[in-house]
Amino acid sequence: MIVILKKDPDPDQLEGLIAWLEDQHITVRPTVGTGQTILGLVGDTASIDQDMIAALDIVDEVKRVQEPYKNVNRKFHPEDTVIEVGGVRIGGGRPVVIAGPGAVESREQILTIALAAAEKGADLLYGGAFMTRTSPYAFAGLREEGIRYLVEAGHKAGLPVVSEISDDAQMSCFEEVDILLVSAANMQNYQLLSLLGRLDRPVILTRGFSASYEEFLMAAEYIMAGGNDRVILSESGIRSFENYTRTTLDITAVPVLKKLSHLPVIVDPSRAVKKAYLVPPMAAAAVSAGADGLFLEVHHDPSHARFDGSQSITPETLGTITRSVSMIKEAGITV
């Protein structure tokens, strides 16, 4: 951490600051220039409250050098984390494909999609049952019934299942769900993150629409700090001024997050772009940039989907994407 002092700092206050820092086992090394003094802080500065120092009268600015996250940091865990669930390995190798409808609509619907997705090369089955909707009047899922249908369809299709959870009270319904998903809207729902941190099941954490890389990794840190180290990061778009698409899919997040962290990184183009025609090129882009997986909304009849129809691809398109993914990987492209 670097502390830039104001011009002519009060010597007593400066001495006080240095003494306080040394009490916290931080070594302070001042650089005195003409008109500007800089303090270099060395030691475990992650435990020092940056805001508190910035608030001091004698301080102009504080700049952090060390990252504030530990468990998710690749520096302390150089190997890729690989998460195994139901025989599927996420991270460290072949990209996986999670596919399914935005909403489980009926027993038949999810079973139809599950079988088609499995045939077209999906590795895991998604189905929404407790959905996060911006309108209180919108269809928000079949709830417990939907989870039951999803689990059954997953068994029949031979695919582990993934569904969104947004509250403690829903937990009892999720016992047979293999991976729990936190949506973008809940990335900073720290109560939920803490709860998931105490579980023994993998969690897909979706980046909030306005979360920086650091904030995203700090949210993952919340889960890992609770003891659950099976966290998968999912990029699904950030808010920008461009509104032709719902959000701007930040493909650069893939190589950045994989450099900063050892956790698997997947990409969710469907929700980011909200237009089915953009899903295949963005899926190919994500895998080429190094993504460990894709999250794709698939429906056998998008025109009649109760939810997210405009961004849902058909099983045929899913097949095209899974073939492209294999080819990109087999080509041995070194990125």
Place this chain on the structure above:
Amino acid sequence: MIVILKKDPDPDQLEGLIAWLEDQHITVRPTVGTGQTILGLVGDTASIDQDMIAALDIVDEVKRVQEPYKNVNRKFHPEDTVIEVGGVRIGGGRPVVIAGPGAVESREQILTIALAAAEKGADLLYGGAFMTRTSPYAFAGLREEGIRYLVEAGHKAGLPVVSEISDDAQMSCFEEVDILLVSAANMQNYQLLSLLGRLDRPVILTRGFSASYEEFLMAAEYIMAGGNDRVILSESGIRSFENYTRTTLDITAVPVLKKLSHLPVIVDPSRAVKKAYLVPPMAAAAVSAGADGLFLEVHHDPSHARFDGSQSITPETLGTITRSVSMIKEAGITV
């Protein structure tokens, strides 16, 4: 709602769409041009799923004309909502000032600040006890004990109290808290919003960092849909590319939200700008733009605050602001 069809739509599908819409008691009026057909939908289109229509093969685009929110909409409730709590009226007149520390640190601290704030013209007392922090390692408040000190300090200073709530499980601690605050991070925590919708206490809903006006109003609609119509909207900054400040305080939100909705709108400059020197000018700007209140982080000794010190103003500065607010209002400025 307006439905723009693709060129040469399939006549059977078009007939099917029109029949389906009419079943929903929507009147459909087509405009046929050279190469482009537009359907004008008239009726209660709020109940129609826009995404579902957009997903149809024959549809190019759907544009909404009506707002998707009802209870918060000024069109259906032309008068300003005024919320009374402990003798303080929020909305429709003199702007109120909510003041207090980001965190209750001790019984003495909150009492000292409460008395100073009351003397300097504050109308309500804030103190954080269950804080939303981006780091799992950061100080997150004194919790139940903090709420107790806050309530006691409010009583002694004669000020109603406000504090942040983020989870159902905290509710029992908040029985004597007059107004419950939802932070920006939780604006889309729909479980929490639904819970607060069933309460009989005013709620301050803070705009999420990347929430559009419509999404913000839809979050308020969640609370009102549950039956609680005492919602106060709080603008506390949106994410933009500028990072000199933590967020960009969107003062324009004040006149816009007051036009679209009848709910009171307050502004929280402290958290938006994160720099104490910017709080007084932005507080004056907010009131001049028509804000119904200000939310100000105040600490008697910002340099030693355990939280948010860099953005906390002193009671003296609070006094300057409350005097400016009075002058702006007394000047009878017509905005």
Place this chain on the structure above:
Amino acid sequence: MIVILKKDPDPDQLEGLIAWLEDQHITVRPTVGTGQTILGLVGDTASIDQDMIAALDIVDEVKRVQEPYKNVNRKFHPEDTVIEVGGVRIGGGRPVVIAGPGAVESREQILTIALAAAEKGADLLYGGAFMTRTSPYAFAGLREEGIRYLVEAGHKAGLPVVSEISDDAQMSCFEEVDILLVSAANMQNYQLLSLLGRLDRPVILTRGFSASYEEFLMAAEYIMAGGNDRVILSESGIRSFENYTRTTLDITAVPVLKKLSHLPVIVDPSRAVKKAYLVPPMAAAAVSAGADGLFLEVHHDPSHARFDGSQSITPETLGTITRSVSMIKEAGITV
């Protein structure tokens, strides 16, 4: 400037870097910690190329402590710059009002507006003649003829005149224009800025839609570096995700720019919000936040304006705003 080195830097390269810096009269003070070395650079680091150092193998990151701008920097020029033009003083005191139509449409139109604006308290007259339009097919102004009408109307109304310039070739038409305006679209047109830097006339420089404070001040530095120190900064909105308004008016820019720089700062709410009903509250907010002036699009008949009608206010509304501005200032509000 602070240089954060990678772990275990090559000693020869480190020695080379230090020698090179010392050649440039920079004093280097290293802080060696466990696993991290930081170099503090002291001296005239503005002349050092940050990117070049960042590109070195041994360097992890470079952080600047000093601002890269000199002439516009308040540190080296503590007093407010006051620009006088035709008896009007901009900066350092009473806020001025620049008013007029987005486009000069005819001799009668600009004269009508000029007289009405003068009567309602405007200090300077604006009229567009060489407009920046996003469409090559849109009306882009009466050009030379428009400037002639503007100058004539300004004389008759007793107001100095302001108009937009975007190219060297237009210069000959602008001889009697008192202040030249650079639009947001041209803020990074460095050829134009260099040209204006060699003039002896005041320039209003509008912030680009995606320019940070630093980039904005660096654009002003371009003009001042050429010798022209009469630069006025104009905030007219930045791009954010919110698209209810054209841009988000960044009122916080006013106190920030006035802290970082000694130049006058004006605010242009009309172009930022694109909706006339929002102009009065945002004008009041700007002045309350400390703006040195307002730039307001005024038309005697907005419904029939050829350009920017939706955001143009009438002379009556202008009168309301100028009265509010006076009251805010007379109230002696200390921000």
Place this chain on the structure above:
Amino acid sequence: MIVILKKDPDPDQLEGLIAWLEDQHITVRPTVGTGQTILGLVGDTASIDQDMIAALDIVDEVKRVQEPYKNVNRKFHPEDTVIEVGGVRIGGGRPVVIAGPGAVESREQILTIALAAAEKGADLLYGGAFMTRTSPYAFAGLREEGIRYLVEAGHKAGLPVVSEISDDAQMSCFEEVDILLVSAANMQNYQLLSLLGRLDRPVILTRGFSASYEEFLMAAEYIMAGGNDRVILSESGIRSFENYTRTTLDITAVPVLKKLSHLPVIVDPSRAVKKAYLVPPMAAAAVSAGADGLFLEVHHDPSHARFDGSQSITPETLGTITRSVSMIKEAGITV
């Protein structure tokens, strides 16, 4: 175009509006609902000023259905435009690679890089000589001398050359430059665009940091409206709140722009990300998403580059990227 009227519009004004529209050969079809009237406008609405209608008293909102651009619109030109220059075909097939240093530093430097780039599979040579810099004190290129060295190096390496132009006055130096590049900072320099529209040489137009797709295409329309139909669109990042990278590279722009327009679309990862380690994955992503080319900053010795060193890749990395590009294309991935 759709015009949404206010409740109970004045009948005379409504009649006036309809008569005026019909004068412009626009057919008006009203949809009258309970409390809301919508006018559907059919005909060549591109020539109608949307703002002017929006400014009318009786109008609530105007929504455009048709795109405002014509020459760049794929609807009127369904086939991909292919631009040939010096034997290289850009658009419609194999992606091309433009490579070279941010700045020509010397005759030797550009020749060394040109030969290495040619050997590693580059198709065109770039070198900056008239650079756009945010600081007036920064190195802005060798100017005429730099262009001379670039042209010579291109001849020796057998590569057509590309360089940035920002002003009319520079034109005489560019006679032997095969493709002229407009930087992001100048995307809205309409004087420059008009000038380039009159040339008979291909232009690479870089998207402005805050330009929407529509604004970007309208800038291209400026060039095409002048008669020059050889325009190449270059995505090089947009401003978002994330500042780990300089801008957010918007890969989604590739399939979107290729759907809306027939012009070739290339991607410039180097300038977007400003970190060399991110260039290879983002280059692979761009090509997988369907880009017609890549623009890559290459330097034989990035640590000693006078400009853009931190984002420059070596010729070796260039070789890896050109091989990956070939493999992605050969794999026949259908996006």
